[in-house]
Amino acid sequence: MANVSKKVSWSGRDRDDEEAAPLLRRTARPGGGTPLLNGAGPGAARQSPHAALFRIGQMSNVELDDELLDPDMDPPHPFPKEIPHNEKLLSLKYEAFRTVEIKRWVICALIGILTGLVACFIDIVVENLAGLKYRVIKGNIDKFTEKGGLSFSLLLWATLNAAFVLVGSVIVAFIEPVAAGSGIPQIKCFLNGVKIPHVVRLKTLVIKVSGVILSVVGGLAVGKEGPMIHSGSVIAAGISQGRSTSLKRDFKIFEYFRRDTEKRDFVSAGAAAGVSAAFGAPVGGVLFSLEEGASFWNQFLTWRIFFASMISTFTLNFVLSIYHGNMWDLSSPGLINFGRFDSEKMAYTIHEIPVFIAMGVVGGVLGAVFNALNYWLTMFRIRYIHRPCLQVVEAMLVAAVTATVAFVLIYSSRDCQPLQGGSMSYPLQLFCADGEYNSMAAAFFNTPEKSVVSLFHDPPGSYNPLTLGLFTLVYFFLACWTYGLTVSAGVFIPSLLIGAAWGRLFGISLSYLTGAAIWADPGKYALMGAAAQLGGIVRMTLSLTVIMMEATSNVTYGFPIMLVLMTAKIVGDVFIEGLYDMHIQLQSVPFLHWEAPVTSHSLTAREVMSTPVTCLRRREKVGVIVDVLSDTASNHNGFPVVEHADDTQPARLQGLILRSQLIVLLKHKVFVERSAMGLVQRRLRLKDFRDAYPRFPPIQSIHVSQDERECTMDLSEFMNPSPYTVPQEASLPRVFKLFRALGLRHLVVVDNRNQVSRGAEGAGVPCRAPLCLLPVLTLSSRQGTLRHGIQHPVRPCPMATSLPSPALSSGDVLKPPRPPACAAPATHKAGSSTGRRELTRGPLWPGLVLQVVGLVTRKDLARYRLGKGGLEELSLAQT
Structure with missing residues (x-):
């Protein structure tokens, strides 16, 4: 074998x-x-x-x-x-590894159960607090409608909203800012391989759950479904580690999974469980995790994610059924239930296909407008509303304005509809006759989820066109203003509500213009409009189609929903990227998309790599390691390890070691010491590294005495001896594909001048390394040009050459475990040893000589995108 x-x-x-x-x-x-x-x-x-x-x-x-x-x-x-x-x-034995696999399934089950319970808690608390608020305001409005003085009712409504939002904004702005928003962009980045500080901590979960409850009860144009994805991810990250670093409790379980790759898989399951709990869509949750979240996928992971999603929706369904008094009636699969659409009454024909395409176009255009407005608003907030106190004031202002605008529209509306039994939770009569209610209040004076269901299922004639038009216009701008506030909130339900409103208006207009019975039921157009609007904003296709189908319990509209979503995405992408991708870009996160930009084939690894590269010797002084880790200019997290050599014997690449590993070694004082047995080095157990994960201490917290700085550390026992390499002439798409498919963090770029050493015949000839500087990227006007800033000087790196040999193709990718021999530029502090680092043949790849010329990191690949004028280079530090 x-x-x-x-x-x-x-x-x-x-x-x-x-x-x-x-x-x-x-x-x-x-x-x-x-x-x-x-x-x-x-x-x-x-x-x-x-x-x-x-x-x-x-x-x-x-x-x-x-x-x-x-x-x-x-x-x-x-x-x-x-x-x-x-x-x-x-x-x-095999049984031990089988036990590990069983533990994975147990963890997924726990993720589903806890995510479902958290969703139940949010739903029950929101229902009771919002119900109490609306009952108090309704009683006050009914009282002062007859007596006069409705201004007091307006003041009460605005005050209650502002009070709830005040608390929700304070805990986010001052305690855990990463809990703001829906959390979906942050989770996408985490699953993409980017660590966002505090994004999956227990404190973040507590603030996220509390904040979303207060935001929804505070009457903002938000939904509680989006944050469930973040909540499920935090639950998954915590459960899979078997301990709580926030509570400083270690349960001594699941220690095997304390590493990034395992944790990332479980977070994918948590995100899917959050979608499943929010919409009652386990299959949609799996597809969402695949389409929007997980960067690395396999068949076994698919089954485990589906299992977590299934357990999540069942737990939510079972608990809510008990809460509503129907223990054996599993009728609440998600936080929102769109209700059942009757296929017979709402059938569609082939003549409506062009209409659905037109609705997709409208959704794409409106989604692009929404994203563009939110982009400029977010830029304004970054520049002028960056202090926590100002963020809290803005959130309170939005809450008060939302209540005021809603009250004015309800007060001004004369759209009175006959009150039908059970159709309204909090019907407002105002100036309508007895037995009637104000239809504008059906949209504003309710939780967003119930308003969506009302637009989907209320019979024809429940809303007049003016009411729907005003509501669409006002709620569109309110939702755009609200998204990005320092509160925990989602954009799913506001998008559905906006789309359902203009979709219903679209259906009413068709029925009025044609008079045909085929346009009689506006509910199906409300559904298509909701899908078009949400697709135009977030640009989801496959997963959103299945989510809508599962949430409506109807597969009849599968094809129209697909058609609408595809059209909305195509049209929206012409103008601006999706909302989540836009906010990821605004946060300057090095996010790697599925493919490299289509026009990047002319770029090579040499043009995108980061240089200079800081190297460490296989036996390095502790003081040098401390200085390298303390140097902010050495901001890459992987350091090539080379063998020490004098001027006559070149050095050779030994491997790659991570910053986190060096931190653990310094913390445990793993230094080479003299003893009766010779030079010995303290041993470390794997548990020592797992215990330090994921909160590795900063280098500033590790005390190293002056005597210890003179000690040496043998890195050969802890480094990765087989880092992936790529020729410097390899195209960017090829490098991107290798980096993305293998889930790499660093990729060593080597010279393409391959040489063969023939013993004594090969004479070492030093050559000068390119004095490249670490790029400091800034976005320059519209050309997207690149400006460089000097970080620190780099010493030339000599290279040993010999007789020529057949060279590898510049496009070939060199893979481990046979690492090429190489040397890299090194930066040393004052007092550290100096000397040339030369190149000889590799220890595992005899005869092949490659010079390390740079290091490709995630930031190098993520800064390129396709703009209107061609390929653009972005700044990942502009915000």
């Missing part, structure tokens, strides 16, 4: 080598045999004649990820008999 060093991962997906835990290497014992993963000795191999034998190589990753070795090449060194830090790993 192929020489495979199998580091088992039962998630069925290749793992990011750079995100893995520390790497361990030990010198092989003389005469030692090859250890087997299925047992600690050869006897274990005989337990099953068909059992696969997995070798532990010279450098083994204790995190059990997949690593493929070239079967045609012999291992450079004998395999060790045992790995001192890995005895427990070698004794694991």
Whole structure:
């Protein structure tokens, strides 16, 4: 069989080598045999004649990820008999790994249960608090309608709204600002591989849940469904780690999953469970996680995410059924129930297809206008309303204005409709006759979810065109103004409400103009308008189609909804990107899309890489490591490790080590010391790294004495010996695809002048490395030009050359575990050792000589986008 060093991962997906835990290497014992993963000795191999034998190589990753070795090449060194830090790993049997897989399913079940319970809590509290508020205001309005003095009712309404929003805004602005908004852009970034500070902490969950309750009860043009996605993600991130860093409680469970790759998978399940709880759409939740969230996907992950979504909607359904007194009637699958659409009464014909396409165009245009207005409003807030106190004042102002505008429209409206039993939760009569209610109040004087259901299912004639037109116009601007406030709120329900209003108006207009019975029911046009408006704003297609179908319990309108959403997305993308992508860009997050910009084929890795690259020796002084980590100019989180060499013996690339790993090593004082046995270094357990994850201490908090600075640290036991590399002439789309598909954090760029060393015949000739500077990107006018700022000087990097040999194609991607020999520019502080770092052949790839010329990071790839004038370079620090 192929020489495979199998580091088992039962998630069925290749793992990011750079995100893995520390790497361990030990010198092989003389005469030692090859250890087997299925047992600690050869006897274990005989337990099953068909059992696969997995070798532990010279450098083994204790995190059990997949690593493929070239079967045609012999291992450079004998395999060790045992790995001192890995005895427990070698004794694991298949049952242990099967237990890990079972734990994954248990965690997904817990995610679904807790997400459903949180959704129940939000729904019950909102229903009771909002009901109390509307009953108080309704009683006051009914009282003063006869006596006069409705201004007091207006003051009461505005005061109550502002009070609720005041509390909700204060806790967000002063306690946890990351809880603002729906949280969907932040979760998209997290699943894309970007760590947003505090985004999945317990405190964020508490503030998010409290804030969304207060925002909805405060009467803002928001919904509680969007934040459920963020809430589910936080729950998943916490449950999967088996501890709470906020509460400083470690339950000693699920320790295996304390790493980024596992955590990201569970957060995907949490996001899907949030969608499922919000809309009662488990399949839609899975598709949402795939379409909008997860960057890395596999079949096993699909099943687990679907399981979490299913458990979430069942938990919500069961608990709400008990709360409403119908324990065995599972009729509340989500926070919002659009109601059942009768297929017979609301059938559509082929003649309506052009109408649905036209509605998609309208939704795309209105969505683009919404996003453009919100973009300029957000830019204004970034510049002028950045202080927390001003943010709270703005939120209170919006709440008061919303109440005032709603009251004025209700007061001015004379659209009176006959009151039907149970059709209104809080009917306002005002100046209507007995037995009638004000239809404008049906839209404004209610929670947004109930207003959407009213527009979907109220019979024809329940709203006149003027009422719908005014409501659409006013609520459009209120929702645009509200999104981006320092409150926890979502945009799903406001978008549906706006679209349902103008969609119903669209249907009424068709019926009035044609007089045909086919346009008789405006409810289906309200549904199409809601889908068009939401699709035009957030630009979701597949997942939103399924969500709408599951929420309406009707597959009849599957094709029209698809048609409307596709049209809205195509039209909207002509003008501006989706709302979530726009806010991700405004937050200067290095977000990687599915594909590189279509016009980026002319760019190469050399043009987008970050230089200079700070290197560390395999045995490096502690003081040098501390200085490198303390240097803000060395802002990349991965450092190439090179072997120390003098002027006559070139250095060679040994691997890559992460900043977080160096922090843990410094914290535990893993220094090389002299003893009776010679030079020894303290051992670390895998648990030490897992305990530090994810809140690694800052370098400033680690005390290193002057004597300790003179000690050395052997990095070879903890580094990644096989970083991915790419030639500097590789095109940006190729680099992008490699970076995206493998989930990389760093990608080493090498020189394309491959040389073959022929023993003594190869003479080392130093050459000068390009004195590139770390780009400081700024968006320059409309051309999107790039300006560079000087960060720190870089020392030239010599390269050993020899007789030429057949070179690899510039487009070939070099993959591990045979790392090329290389050296990289290094930056040292005063007092650190200096000297040239030269290049020789690699230890695992004999004869191949490559020069490291840079490092591609996420920011380098994320700063390019396709603009109207072509490819543009964005600033990731402009805000």
